[in-house]
Amino acid sequence: MPRRIRPASARMNADAVGFSSTRKKKRAARGVVDTLLPSTATRESSSDYSRRVGRREFTQEIQRRARIRRIVVLAVAVVAVAAIAGGVGLATFFGSVDGKMGLGDSDAKTALTAPKEAGAWYALLAADLGAASAAQEEEGPDALVLARVDEGSRAVTLVSIPANLRVALKDGKMHPLREAAAQGDAALVTAVAGFAGVDIAHYVKTDAAGIADLVDRLGGIEVNVEQEVDDPAAGDTYLAPGVQTLDGAAAVTFLRAQNFTNGIDDQAKNQRAFLASLAARMLEDTGALSFASLLDAVGGDFGTDVSALDAIKLAGALGGLDASAVQGALVPGYETTRDDVRYYVSSSDAWTEMMGLVDKGQPPVVDEAAHPQVDRGGFKVEVRNGAGITGGAAQVGELLSAEGFVVSGTGNADSAEFPETLVVYDGAEHEAQADEVVAALGTGRTIVGAGYYEYESDVLVIIGRDWKPVA
Secondary structure (H helix, E strand, C coil), X not given: CCCCXXXXXXXXXXXXXXXXXXXXXXXXXXCCCCCCCCCCCCCCCHHHHHHHHHHHHHHHHHHHHHHHHHHHHHHHHHHHHHHHHHHHHHHHHHHHXXXXXXXXXXXXXXXXXXXXXXXXXXXXXXXXXXXXCHHHCCCCCCEEEEEEEECCCCEEEEEEEECCEEEECCCCCEEEHHHHHHHCHHHHHHHHHHHHCCCCCEEEEEEHHHHHHHHHHCCCEEEEECXXXXXXXXXXXXXXXXXXXXXXXXXXXXXXXXXXXXXXHHHHHHHHHHHHHHHHHHCCCCCHHHHHHHHHHHHHHXXXXXXXXXXXXXXXXXXXXXXHHCEEEECCEEEEEECCEEEEEECHHHHHHHHHHXXXXXXXXXXXXXXXXXXXXXXXXXXEEXXXXXXXXXXXXXXXXXXXXXXEEEEECCCXXXXXXXXXXXXXXXXXXXXXXXXXXXXXXXXXXXXXXXXXXXXXXXXXXXXXXXX
């Protein structure tokens, strides 16, 4: 027979539990319990427990947030330190490069004119090449190039300026241009700027040792040697005609050599070709980091007012420039010897025309046949005062002497009533000479003497009333 199970009593054990009030006891008897006290050693009340737990959770939250803040602050600090370290590193790096390629105590900057924000600008490049022997060396730079740079059109024009160009310096006397450097780089920059009629924005200088080291660090420079180079005065290196990669020593010899068919013309052409190839080689890789590293490596081989950052910007603008795209020419003129000094004298009209082309970014090619080159020291000039201007003949004589003419004498004309200045000549061979005198004076006209004037020189100058004395 199955076992009978007695049902559980429906009565709750409310009587066995103590309550603080009859109402709570009755609710417990009905199975309703609002609060279950925790089993703790302290037997704290529900309100105390809640306060304690709340305070603990609040404290833990505060601590958690504090830890997060510390982590964030630490991370920011690490990033900041890294950024500062990077900035200090870059500043130190560029400062070091600027120091290597700076001009030091040169006064060149005082003669430079800041380039305009847009448009082309000019730079003067000067190199002291020295000579194969100390006895042949002369003071001052041996190679001078006026460079016009147009970043917008990516065009570069190089104008070779002979170091022995005859110019007037601060003392008012005529000197070879190279002697201006003895007065400082600023004097050299000023002399070239005045001769070319342009503002010069930047200056770069180097010497034979710097060129040799620069070429070797670049792994050599490729040039087309149009004529063989075999000049003992330039160095021991022999260079056969053809395209060659020159090392440092060969490059210096190539730049020095001048015993060519056309002498200074061919030397200047070689120097421009080398400079164009050098620039193209340095601009092969225009990546900022790569170019900055290159400047750091070769910065000690030259001095310039251009900062490393500006050089990097320039490299970015001209990056990939091909040497064949660089155009150039030599100042039109001729060499002559005066007072035992070998000078280069510019052909003023042809030079004015050439610089007009250069300034417009056009090829600097002029028809020199249209501007006959006259050796100002190759004929004699006599000056006479035909206007009654006190000291006029002497002053004109001094002016012409300063311009390179040989003045054989000064004095008064038979009359002081000449209304205009006349430059008299006889014979077609003296016509160009008379024209050169008029160009130098800036006034007067040429006439054929035809026996009306007596003089013993090649050209006679008669000052007229149109002559304005120089203050």
